[in-house]
Amino acid sequence: MRKVALVGIGKIAVDQHVPAIAASPDWDLAATVSRSGKVEGVEAFTDFDAFLAARPDVEVISLCLPPQPRYAYAEKALRAGRHLMLEKPPGQTLAEVQALDRLAQAQGVTLYATWHSRMARGVAGARAWLEGKQVTRAHITWREDVRKWHPGQDWVFEPGGMGVFDPGINALSILTEILPAPVHVTAATLEFPANRATPIAARITFSGGVTADFDWRQEGPQTWDIDIETDAGPLALRHGGNTLLIGGKEAAAGPDGEYPALYARMAELVRSGARDVDIAPMVHVADAMTLGSRVSVAPFDF
Secondary structure: OEEEEEEOOOHHHHHHHHHHHHOOOOEEEEEEEOOOOOOOOOEEEOOHHHHHHHOOOOOEEEEOOOHHHHHHHHHHHHHOOOEEEEOOOOOOOHHHHHHHHHHHHHHOOOEEEOOHHHHOOOHHHHHHHHOOOOEEEEEEEEEOEHHHHOOOOHHHHOOOOOOOHHHHHHHHHHHHHHOOOOOOEEEEEEEEEOOOOOOOEEEEEEHHHEEEEEEOEOOOOOEEEEEEEEOOEEEEEEHHHOEEEEOOEEEEEOOOOHHHHHHHHHHHHHHHOOOEOOOHHHHHHHHHHHHOEEEEEOOOOO
């Protein structure tokens, strides 16, 4: 087993990362770094520099911080020769992630920019079925309640927090994984609350007949759907990619196993000395922000 440290002990770390590490035969959670969060029975640090100095034996770091402060921590980790796993999105900007990739290569360490939704149960099957087929139309409906998933976390609406693209990029990570040919953004409409710096909703048009509807104001049942029409019939992904329907019939389904799969992939990368840094989902977000028409909507508060 390899020792790993979790940096940033918030909701996503507690709900997903800690259980995934605990269940893995590859990893031993040896330390945490957080201003206030802790994991019972695990050595806790409040200062990242102090952790790096005190625990040279921990060769792998998993960063679960919000994207805004992440680059500074990631750069320090890589310069200290640690292998690094990044929660999505891997950074605030494309340039940040590209700089980290170059640094990881120079340092000879692993860098893994994770996209957890790509590990959903139906995604691999969707990619395999779509290979070689002609996509005639596709639509993403990704609507959820920001108050449920990010309660009181104002950083999501601050510059670098991405707003509704924080969940929307999960859909884009699936789209860029399964389509047999790449698409690009051609137009977008972005809804910004009057008191916020990032959008709460977005409608996007891509080339190839692909469209997307992202909204962070949905109450009640949440919607994470992708519908694709092809020359061989329809394909649909439901429940964030965990249910695959081909021709209206269920082809794959299962419980959430995304984060265990991420940690298994990280173990493979470290063993082989490889890197995995795909920025395609972030390119779509950047293009939507560049091309998008801004619409002001009602103020939003938690």
